[in-house]
Every structure is written in C-alpha cells, then in structure tokens.
Amino acid sequence: MILEFTSKGIYCPQGDFYIDPISAVETAVITHGHSDHARGGHKRYIATPETIAIMKFRLSKKINADPLEYRKQINIKDVIVSLHPAGHVLGSAQVRIEYGGEVAVVTGDYKVEYDNVSEPFELVKCNTFVTECTFGLPLFNWQPQEQVFDEINEWWKKNSEQGINSVLNCYSLGKAQRILKNIDPSIGPIVCHDTIEDHNKIHEQFGIKLPKRTDASNHDNKALILTPTSSSKTEWFKQFGDHRLGNASGWMMFDGFHRGVHKGFVLSDHCDWKALNWVIKNTGADLIYLMHGYTKEYSNYLNGQGVFTKVVEELGKTISENYAESSEYAE
Ligand SMILES: [Zn+2]
Numbered sequence: 001m002i003l004e005f006t007s008k009g010i011y012c013p014q015g016d017f018y019i020d021p022i023s024a025v026e027t028a029v030i031t032h033g034h035s036d037h038a039r040g041g042h043k044r045y046i047a048t049p050e051t052i053a054i055m056k057f058r059l060s061k062k063i064n065a066d067p068l069e070y071r072k073q074i075n076i077k078d079v080i081v082s083l084h085p086a087g088h089v090l091g092s093a094q095v096r097i098e099y100g101g102e103v104a105v106v107t108g109d110y111k112v113e114y115d116n117v118s119e120p121f122e123l124v125k126c127n128t129f130v131t132e133c134t135f136g137l138p139l140f141n142w143q144p145q146e147q148v149f150d151e152i153n154e155w156w157k158k159n160s161e162q163g164i165n166s167v168l169n170c171y172s173l174g175k176a177q178r179i180l181k182n183i184d185p186s187i188g189p190i191v192c193h194d195t196i197e198d199h200n201k202i203h204e205q206f207g208i209k210l211p212k213r214t215d216a217s218n219h220d221n222k223a224l225i226l227t228p229t230s231s232s233k234t235e236w237f238k239q240f241g242d243h244r245l246g247n248a249s250g251w252m253m254f255d256g257f258h259r260g261v262h263k264g265f266v267l268s269d270h271c272d273w274k275a276l277n278w279v280i281k282n283t284g285a286d287l288i289y290l291m292h293g294y295t296k297e298y299s300n301y302l303n304g305q306g307v308f309t310k311v312v313e314e315l316g317k318t319i320s321e322n323y324a325e326s327s328e329y330a331e
C-alpha cells in the first residue's frame with residue numbers, strides 16, 4: 001500500500017510524507033492554499049510556487065517550503081512525486097505518487113471546467129485515485145460558466161441602473177478572482193474587501209491580469225462589491241448602504257438559498273456530477289477512494305457501475321470497502 005489513511009492525514013509510508021495533513025508532521029505535500037488543506041505547523045512543506053506564496057500570506061512568512069513546479073518529478077526517499085494542475089484555484093495540484101510500478105493520485109479539490117485563472121485540470125492516469133465528491137449527486141449539474149457570468153453581469157447592470165450597489169459574497173481565494181476575471185468590468189466600479197484584495201495581489205504577482213478595483217469610498221451606488229460572508233456585520237460593509245446581496249456557490253443549486261434578498265449564482269470550483277464521473281472513468285484507476293461530501297451515495301452509484309470504491313469516512317477512522325456488484329462491468 002502506498003497510501004494509508006491515518007488520524008494525521010493521508011500518508012505515504014514508503015516516502016514518509018503526508019498529503020494535506022491535519023496535524024503537524026515532518027513533511028507535508030500540500031494540494032492548495034484553502035485552510036482545510038494547508039495548515040500551519042509542519043516542519044517542511046512541498047507545494048507549487050503559487051501555493052507556497054498563498055501559504056506564506058495565509059499561514060506564516062516563515063514556513064519552510066520547497067517549491068515544486070507542475071509535472072516536475074522529485075524523489076522523496078524511493079517514491080516519485082509530482083504535482084499536476086487540479087483547476088480548482090491558483091496553484092492547486094493533484095499529487096501523483098509512484099512506487100514499485102504502482103501509481104496513486106490524490107486530487108485535493110478540483111474542477112474540470114477552465115476558469116481563466118487556474119491552470120487547466122490535467123487528467124492523470126493511475127491505479128488508485130483519491131477523490132473528493134463534494135457534489136457527488138446527479139442534481140449537481142453546472143451550467144457553462146459563460147452563462148453564469150452573463151447572469152451576474154445582468155444582475156449587476158440592473159442594480160446599477162437603479163443606483164443600488166451589488167454585493168456578492170464569495171471565497172477570498174479562488175472564487176473572487178474567478179469572478180473578477182470573467183465579469184464585464186465596463187458595467188461599473190468594482191470594490192474588493194481587503195482580504196480579497198490581498199489574494200488579488202498574489203494572483204497579479206503570478207501574471208494573472210485582473211480588472212481595476214477602486215477604493216470603497218468611490219462605490220457610487222453602482223458598484224459590484226466582492227466580499228467574504230464574514231464581513232457582513234462590519235463597519236466596512238455598512239458604508240454601502242442600500243444594496244442587493246448575491247452569493248456565488250455550488251450550493252446555490254438548492255432552491256432555498258435563492259429566497260429573500262439572496263440572489264444565488266450557481267458557481268462552483270468543484271466538479272459537478274458529470275465531471276466527477278468523467279474523471280473517474282478516464283483515470284483508468286481500479287480503486288477509488290472517496291472523501292468529503294456525498295461519499296456513501298456516490299460510492300453506491302459507482303459500485304452499481306462496477307467500480308470498486310473505498311469510503312474514507314473520517315481520516316483515521318474505519319474505511320468501508322465496497323465491491324462492485326455488477327458482473328457485466330464494461331471497460
Ligand atoms: Zn479548496
């Protein structure tokens with residue numbers, strides 16, 4: 001076994017390193033900068049240069065980190081390790097590990113649709129594939145992003161014509177820059193919360209061009225304001241006065257989120273149902289580990305398709321094994 005699921009995280013015993021570990025370890029390979037993957041306290045970090053820049057900002061300038069460019073192979077003890085674009089956020093990577101002819105890929109978070117910001121998702125062939133399935137139900141079915149950005153533009157334009165600011169809640173790393181990169185900046189001024197602005201600057205350092213943002217005091221009641229949800233009770237937020245509130249997330253697929261003042265835009269940085277199925281089929285893997293989200297439901301579905309799965313309920317806890325029941329599994 002080249003992967004073990006321990007209470008500290010996903011572990012490769014032959015290389016003595018962890019992937020996105022939960023508690024402090026000696027060597028941590030990090031898939032991307034989101035806080036449920038990149039945590040503080042590890043002795044040594046290995047990640048893409050972009051993820052390292054993000055971690056230096058979010059965790060500490062002092063972390064001991066070795067950059068690893070996409071597709072470049074290194075050895076950690078006798079294990080060959082490389083990082084491959086996950087298409088999730090800037091710098092996001094799938095971790096490919098190879099030992100004794102066995103190849104495993106740990107995805108972290110990923111999406112297949114190109115967002116114009118992060119390096120496009122790369123399909124990596126493997127024997128064992130460890131995937132999240134946050135949106136592993138058929139109801140999660142994303143529209144092409146052009147359509148979602150048309151909706152956002154239209155909403156912003158209508159509000160600005162009525163002299164009302166449009167406040168859009170979004171994650172500061174990834175979602176905010178994806179929105180900035182893809183909306184129509186000619187509609188009006190754009191204001192970003194400081195936390196988002198800090199992440200914008202990291203993107204710009206890596207050559208990603210984003211439209212001009214203006215100071216909050218210039219909002220002019222026609223602005224698009226990007227802010228993390230956590231800012232809603234702050235003084236900063238109050239200055240925008242009467243506003244319309246929107247939210248951009250995959251969870252907006254659920255009708256309930258659309259009610260009231262919330263305008264829901266279904267925009268996710270994870271795979272939808274079809275994309276998950278496509279990736280799993282095309283990796284060629286004969287063992288799929290499922291983590292995060294609708295693991296049980298998705299596992300049942302895959303088993304019905306003749307795919308062998310193991311559900312990682314919680315790291316360090318039992319892994320339930322599921323054998324494919326169908327005998328007529330076509331390759
Ligand atoms: Zn993430």
Ligand SMILES: [Zn+2]
Nearest residue numbers: 034036037109
């Ligand atoms: Zn995550």
